[in-house]
Amino acid sequence: MLGIHDLGLFIVSGLLLNIAPGPDSVLIMARSATQGWRAGSAAALGIGAGTIVHILAAALGLSALLATSATAFGLIKLLGAAYLLYVGAGMLLARGKPAAAAEAPPPPALPYRKIFAQGFWTNLLNPKVALFFLAFVPQFIAPDAEHKALAFIVLGAIFDFNGMLWCHFLAWSTAMASRRVRLPGRWTAWLNRAIGAMFVGFGLKLALAER
Template sequence: MFGTQDLWLFVVSGLLLNIAPGPDSLLIMARSASQGFKAGAAAVFGICTGTCVHILAAAIGLSAVLATSAEAFLLIKLLGAGYLLYIGIQMLRARSASDNSVGSKVPVTESVGKIFRQGLLTNVLNPKVALFFLAFLPQFVAPDAPSKAEAFLFLGAIFNFNGMLWCLFLAWSSAVASQKVQASARVKLWLNRLIGGLFITLGFKLALSRAEI
């Protein structure tokens, strides 16, 4: 279909890869646990939009440029690492509204639009994602495909849709778990800071990484 092969294996592999934890999953869990499902869903849709950018880049060959140009990879890698560090530092510096208003116990929240942009940039500025699509998708494009770009887009759409379903489930389950434990504002604040520390770790890891998948 659309010049693809082993489609069932692609779907299974994609689901397993989406389940693997990473910066995207951490952002979804952090926002869902601290602000609820709506905030987590905003992060999901931002991430999925970023994935669309990578899919289009792979289809038209921009990812190939990233794979062969050390300078381009270094630039995107440093931008991505810097953004992960920025998010991590923001989470570590997070303060509850009780620090500024007497008697209030509600944590300071981010707007849905800002969370969407965080998800988008976290995904787009990760060159490993671009290289992943360049290495993974061609394995499921038939050698005799009439349009390899069309096959790329078709496979990318399937991967992104399945990933969106998983991420929305992750957002929902994180929000429900947070409600059930009835975490206090202080607990949620320190959970945010813990995940912020993980983002800083991932930022340094990305900065020190090489171009290999």
Template sequence: MFGIHDFWLFLASGVLLNIAPGPDTAYVAARSVQLGWRGGVAAAFGISTGCLTHVFAAAVGLSALLMASATAFTAVKWIGAAYLCYVGLTMLLSRTLPADETASREHATVALARVFWQGALTNALNPKVALFFLAFLPQFVDAYAPHKGLAFLALGLMFISSGTVWCLTVAIVAARAAGRVRGSGRAIEFVNRGLGALFVYLGARIALAHAK
């Protein structure tokens, strides 16, 4: 179909890549500890949304253009790095969540939207994610296939679907295991600091990335 070959190898490789420990899994787990399963679910769907932008870009050839253009790659790289460092520093300098129940609910409502967009933009503005899809997906598409764009889209959607299922599982498991942790202001502050450090680290990695 669409020139896709070695489908089962792709499926197995995609599952293994998705369940391998990484920044996305860490982000979902940390948000689940901080905000409960809703926070983890928001993070998971945000990450998937960010990845979707690269899949659609690969399908229409925009990612290839990004890879070929040093100027475009550098621009996206620095925008993504600046955003991640900003988010990270904001979290490192943030205070513990308010203890008042009403204030906490209002904070959580705002935080869920923020969690979603942080996850989405973290992936959407990361050129290394675009390069990953460009390097991985073509391995399972016939070079002479008449509908390469549709093949990229189909493979990308399957890869993201398995990743979303994994992240949702992580969100639920982490939230259930961390019920007591969320009641501790110090624990929440520790999670905020950890997430902030993670974002700054990712921003630095993206800033140092280069197209090969």
């Protein structure tokens, strides 16, 4: 169908690639651990929306520009790194509201729409995601396929759907684990800062990445 081959291998490979840790997974776990599974789900949906944009761009050939233009790749890379640094710095510097108790309260909750936007921009501004689709998906499309763009979109939709299954499971399992552990507010604040430091690390890594 549409020149797609080895669909089972594509699905399994896509699931394994989605499970691999990265900024997207860390964001989902951070929001789920501090605000519950709905917050993690909002981050996951934002990530899925960003992935859809990458898929459409790759199918239309726009992502090929990133693979051939050092200037375009460098610009997107710096924007993505700056955004990751911004998110990380915000988590590092977040403070709870003053309280009479000696124990420090956890950072204030973010609205779901802002968490969705974090997931969307974290995914969209990572040029390595675009290059990944250009390198991975065409391997499962026959060279003589009549509608390569449509086949690319179908495979991308399958990849994104499976990714959303994993991301929502990650959100739910992280939220359940954090509910059982019940960390004090002070520890939650430090966990938030630790995750913020990880985002700063991801941002620096992306800024220094080569094409």
